[in-house]
Amino acid sequence: MELTYRVPRPDELEAFMLPVWRGFAVPAPSPELVEDERDLWEPARSIGVLDGDEWVGGAGAFTMDLTLPGGAVVPAAGVTMVGVAPTHRRRGVLSELMRRQLDDVAAGPEPVAVLTASEAAIYGRFGYGVATRGVRLRVAPEWARLRPEVPSPAGRLRQVTVAQARAVLPAAYERIRSRRPGAVGRSEAWWETHVFRDRPDGREGGTALMVLVHEDEAGTVDGWATYRALERWWPDRLPESTLRVEDLLGADDLVHLELWRGLLAHDLYAEVDVLHAAIDDPLLLAVRDARRVRASALSDWLWLRILDVPRALGPRRWGAGGDLVVEVVDGFRPASGGRFRIEADADGTGTVDATDAAPDLTLGAEELGTVALGGVAPSALARVGRAVEHRPGALATADALFASPVAPHCATMF
Numbered sequence: 001m002e003l004t005y006r007v008p009r010p011d012e013l014e015a016f017m018l019p020v021w022r023g024f025a026v027p028a029p030s031p032e033l034v035e036d037e038r039d040l041w042e043p044a045r046s047i048g049v050l051d052g053d054e055w056v057g058g059a060g061a062f063t064m065d066l067t068l069p070g071g072a073v074v075p076a077a078g079v080t081m082v083g084v085a086p087t088h089r090r091r092g093v094l095s096e097l098m099r100r101q102l103d104d105v106a107a108g109p110e111p112v113a114v115l116t117a118s119e120a121a122i123y124g125r126f127g128y129g130v131a132t133r134g135v136r137l138r139v140a141p142e143w144a145r146l147r148p149e150v151p152s153p154a155g156r157l158r159q160v161t162v163a164q165a166r167a168v169l170p171a172a173y174e175r176i177r178s179r180r181p182g183a184v185g186r187s188e189a190w191w192e193t194h195v196f197r198d199r200p201d202g203r204e205g206g207t208a209l210m211v212l213v214h215e216d217e218a219g220t221v222d223g224w225a226t227y228r229a230l231e232r233w234w235p236d237r238l239p240e241s242t243l244r245v246e247d248l249l250g251a252d253d254l255v256h257l258e259l260w261r262g263l264l265a266h267d268l269y270a271e272v273d274v275l276h277a278a279i280d281d282p283l284l285l286a287v288r289d290a291r292r293v294r295a296s297a298l299s300d301w302l303w304l305r306i307l308d309v310p311r312a313l314g315p316r317r318w319g320a321g322g323d324l325v326v327e328v329v330d331g332f333r334p335a336s337g338g339r340f341r342i343e344a345d346a347d348g349t350g351t352v353d354a355t356d357a358a359p360d361l362t363l364g365a366e367e368l369g370t371v372a373l374g375g376v377a378p379s380a381l382a383r384v385g386r387a388v389e390h391r392p393g394a395l396a397t398a399d400a401l402f403a404s405p406v407a408p409h410c411a412t413m414f
């Protein structure tokens with residue numbers, strides 16, 4: 001039977017989502033999961049595929065935004081709910097969904113699309129590159145003491161209820177997100193479904209959510225940790241007892257470390273486990289014994305697909321002054337490729353414009369997404385054959401331009 005692609009109606013949520021849920025081996029979603037999806041879903045931004053009258057695949061997008069190096073924010077499509085029924089795989093359905101979705105995004109105000117991937121081999125072919133990575137940090141409170149040189153910031157730590165957190169965390173996130181390139185917008189529905197509802201079936205068998213906030217001297221929240229005990233402390237269970245940290249964000253490194261200090265003060269627990277820390281989390285430089293911080297599972301997190309190079313990169317702060325013509329070869333969506341001149345002043349402000357000039361450097365769309373936020377230097381890609389320098393010195397200029405003083409990091413699951 002012929003396949004039909006179309007936008008689902010709002011009343012079709014469950015049927016539309018079924019192939020995606022089944023793709024993730026969720027046989028029948030609970031009413032709570034359906035309610036959460038309904039609150040998050042933007043049906044007009046979805047595209048699905050029908051075989052007869054049955055949905056067999058789809059892709060959705062959230063209206064989001066993305067922090068660039070320097071703190072500027074650009075609109076971004078947050079690609080989500082991607083799946084194709086096991087009965088219809090490997091015959092080009094995802095490719096067609098991606099083509100239609102990217103055309104749709106490109107026709108609107110968003111110069112980029114972002115996503116978090118279930119598997120790392122899927123999205124490069126569609127021009128997405130790994131813009132941020134994360135690392136799992138597991139720390140034994142018994143051993144991990146901060147060095148005496150590490151000062152405490154002004155203000156105080158407080159433990160608050162989830163209801164109190166609801167009133168302060170969303171605004172605090174907006175205040176501090178400019179610090180990290182790669183941070184994405186968190187909608188009210190995101191906060192409710194991913195944090196505050198704290199549904200029992202999303203707790204991995206652990207306790208309800210606990211919230212530690214840091215307030216500055218004026219009483220304004222400038223950092224927080226949300227966490228739960230996975231295996232409750234009990235004398236004979238000490239070796240397994242874990243505090244699982246879900247969100248850990250501070251306005252600066254000292255606030256961030258003060259939150260670590262608060263978490264590590266839970267000395268009844270064998271381990272504090274942060275599933276997704278920034279690769280430059282300051283803890284590694286601040287503990288007396290860095291071997292007690294077990295870092296593992298370095299992995300891709302935010303994948304970035306640039307659809308309009310001048311609008312995506314123009315507002316970013318460059319790492320140095322410089323002049324560079326970059327040629328972007330976009331195999332999946334040639335209309336998004338071309339040659340672009342980056343001209344930046346020493347203060348990091350600059351312009352990005354289409355040009356006919358001869359390129360200094362050539363790279364693919366996936367590679368542009370990889371270097372765009374400063375997580376990987378262009379020269380590192382060139383060394384493995386993924387970027388080509390046409391003029392001696394061009395790679396050094398590109399490295400300096402694209403560099404970011406802090407590693408890009410996306411702390412948001414969507």
Ligand SMILES: CC(=O)SCCNC(=O)CCNC(=O)[C@H](O)C(C)(C)COP(=O)(O)OP(=O)(O)OC[C@H]1O[C@@H](n2cnc3c(N)ncnc32)[C@H](O)[C@@H]1OP(=O)(O)O
Pocket residue numbers: 023024079080081082083084085088089090091092093094095096115116117118119121122125
């Ligand atoms: C943002 C998110 O929501 S991430 C979630 C993604 N969804 C899932 O992981 C759910 C489970 N998986 C699936 O639903 C499907 O396997 C999908 C969506 C990943 C792929 O759908 P398909 O329709 O089979 O992909 P399609 O046929 O268009 O494949 C295009 C190409 O990608 C390759 N490809 C597709 N999936 C994968 C994969 N998981 N690993 C490696 N290669 C893959 C195909 O081999 C094909 O390559 P080719 O062009 O060289 O032949």
